[in-house]
Amino acid sequence: MTRVIRMKIARQFLIFLLCKPGMVATTHESPTFYRDVRPILQMRCQECHQPGQIAPMPFLTYKQTRPWAKAIREAVLIKKMPPWFAEPGFGPFTNDRSLSKQEIQTLVAWVESGAAEGHLAEGHPKAAPAPRWEGGWNIARPDSVVEMPIAFRLPAKGDVDYQYIVVPTGFTEDKWVQMAELRPGNPAVVHHAVVYIREPGSSWLPDAKPGIPYVPPGRTARERLLNGSTTNDILMVYAPGNIPEKWAAGLAKFIKAGSDLVFQMHYTPKGHVTSDQSRVGMVFARATPGRRVITLQLGNDRFVIPPGDPNHRVEAWGALPNDATLLSFFPHMHLRGKSFEYNIIEPDNRRRTLLRVQPYNFHWQLSYRLNQPLPLKAGTKIECVAYYDNSRNNPNNPDPEEAVRFGPQSWEEMMIGFFDVAIDAHLDKQAFFGRRP
Numbered sequence: 001m002t003r004v005i006r007m008k009i010a011r012q013f014l015i016f017l018l019c020k021p022g023m024v025a026t027t028h029e030s031p032t033f034y035r036d037v038r039p040i041l042q043m044r045c046q047e048c049h050q051p052g053q054i055a056p057m058p059f060l061t062y063k064q065t066r067p068w069a070k071a072i073r074e075a076v077l078i079k080k081m082p083p084w085f086a087e088p089g090f091g092p093f094t095n096d097r098s099l100s101k102q103e104i105q106t107l108v109a110w111v112e113s114g115a116a117e118g119h120l121a122e123g124h125p126k127a128a129p130a131p132r133w134e135g136g137w138n139i140a141r142p143d144s145v146v147e148m149p150i151a152f153r154l155p156a157k158g159d160v161d162y163q164y165i166v167v168p169t170g171f172t173e174d175k176w177v178q179m180a181e182l183r184p185g186n187p188a189v190v191h192h193a194v195v196y197i198r199e200p201g202s203s204w205l206p207d208a209k210p211g212i213p214y215v216p217p218g219r220t221a222r223e224r225l226l227n228g229s230t231t232n233d234i235l236m237v238y239a240p241g242n243i244p245e246k247w248a249a250g251l252a253k254f255i256k257a258g259s260d261l262v263f264q265m266h267y268t269p270k271g272h273v274t275s276d277q278s279r280v281g282m283v284f285a286r287a288t289p290g291r292r293v294i295t296l297q298l299g300n301d302r303f304v305i306p307p308g309d310p311n312h313r314v315e316a317w318g319a320l321p322n323d324a325t326l327l328s329f330f331p332h333m334h335l336r337g338k339s340f341e342y343n344i345i346e347p348d349n350r351r352r353t354l355l356r357v358q359p360y361n362f363h364w365q366l367s368y369r370l371n372q373p374l375p376l377k378a379g380t381k382i383e384c385v386a387y388y389d390n391s392r393n394n395p396n397n398p399d400p401e402e403a404v405r406f407g408p409q410s411w412e413e414m415m416i417g418f419f420d421v422a423i424d425a426h427l428d429k430q431a432f433f434g435r436r437p
């Protein structure tokens, strides 16, 4: 008898548990679009999910969002969206766009309770971030725009060598750049772009004519890439999903009077002949900053990833030649990239990990910007460690039978850990670029 009662209670408890989601659906506590969901979309999604940005569908209005409710639930549960790949526990990062547990719960509960619209009046229209995309820029109105003078014509298919386009800035005085953004002319074909600063008198790319797309000499794509490499500073790196550069007050990139910008463009043909003409917008610092931001890199171009290897380790390290303050990271690998970490090696050889990007996702090349910049002493050893999956379990693997080496195309591999540091504005940058860290 007691057993039957216990079973009954247990059954009722079970029924209660099973009913719970349904009960949530019928209470007036169910999340609504205007009150609960729209603020999350504004903060975490509309950066990309609005016209003119990279996501294919906008999530500005209820009408636009409602048909995607089920997909939104799925995407936030498996953390496919929003794209952010730093393992928890590092940082914090100023550009961390990941959702809190609470935000995920709200979105999921909204979808599971029927994705109600609610009433516009429930929302807080004043709290909504203003559209940040005035005139097509995500930075403030640029003081200067430097554009490729002629469009580059892409073939319908095949690999396209990295193109270098030298564009004189025409600056007659030194400039300090507070914000920089690259707007691709044709986002569908711009795989990534690196914008270099070539100072007057530089011996880099002597044969390139201003404005004309140029490929450095070399028999193989690898040789052409290595012949195009440089220790010149980088203004910024563009990749889809990465946000523009906005350096904190007192920090800026330096462009000497008379410098050129060199666009290094990686194009991927999309099945028809088309063209691209990209441009960079810059906002200048209002006052001369105390510190200069430079972009350094640790890379390895001498690895071979054996066919089928599911976890191949490649590393690169160097020591800082001078005091510098670490600001941000930008790991770069291709389709076999699995994880990437930045470590500091303490004097007693202990490793301190500052960032681990895992799972690495080739389609989202992101920067990770520290909330609290980290001062480092001259001589500090920085190490980058990359892991590659060249097995058939890697769904992105172009060919698991291949031994993979360094090269510019996506079916080859790369291993570069970019990082930005701030240095004393008066320090000669050669102190860093002359000797790579």
Ligand code: HEC
Residues within 6 Å of the ligand: 040, 041, 044, 045, 046, 047, 048, 049, 054, 055, 056, 068, 071, 072, 073, 075, 076, 081, 082, 083, 097, 099, 241, 242
């Ligand atoms: C950095 C840009 C970016 C941000 C931020 C972003 N998305 Fe996306 N989203 C995309 C792009 C690009 C696609 C289409 C390509 C893809 O699926 O990767 C996409 C696709 C999606 C899809 C379709 C997924 C599928 O499987 O087809 C959903 C759903 C989605 N996003 C929801 C969201 C939600 C919800 C947020 C905010 C919490 C968000 N996204 C934030 C860029 C972004």
